[in-house]
Amino acid sequence: MYGQTFYVTNGGTYGSSWIHADLQEADEQCCVNRVAKIMRQHKLKAQIVYKRSHIKGGKASRIVDNLLARKFNPAAPNQSWVSDISYMGTYEGFLYVATGMDLFSRRIMGWPMDNIWINTLL
Structure with missing residues (x-):
């Protein structure tokens, strides 16, 4: 067979x-x-092959102070900015994108990109 x-x-x-x-x-x-x-x-069943996850524990991240105290509606522009960083996998490696937003106008003020993650993106 x-x-x-x-x-x-x-x-x-x-x-x-x-x-x-x-x-x-x-x-x-x-x-x-x-x-x-x-x-x-013939009592043949496909054996499911599971991928093992390799999660390595590390040091705890640094906890920063909550400066906004959940007040996301400032009274004037340029009082409160928030930012985030994200990455995308490409054929050439990772591409890191940071965004900065003014909470008053809710506009994205910039989105720098680089192929290495550095603190100067934000």
Whole structure:
């Protein structure tokens, strides 16, 4: 049986849809439901491969003072600014984008970009 061969050679990780695709490439004609039925009869189930997460703990981030005290409606322009930094993965590496917004006018005042994260972006 070709299906069992594909199942074994791929470490038991192939389900009926992948085995069906391999069978079609080998010019074997059958439908995916037939492959699933045969797999059930032979008690073959795809083993789910989980990726291990590698979260490394580090030092706690520095906690800064809450200068705004949740007062997000200043009375005049240029009294309160907020900023954020984000990054995007590209083929050439990461691109870091920082934004600064005046809370009075709610306008973005600037968005510098760089390929390295540095404190001067903000």
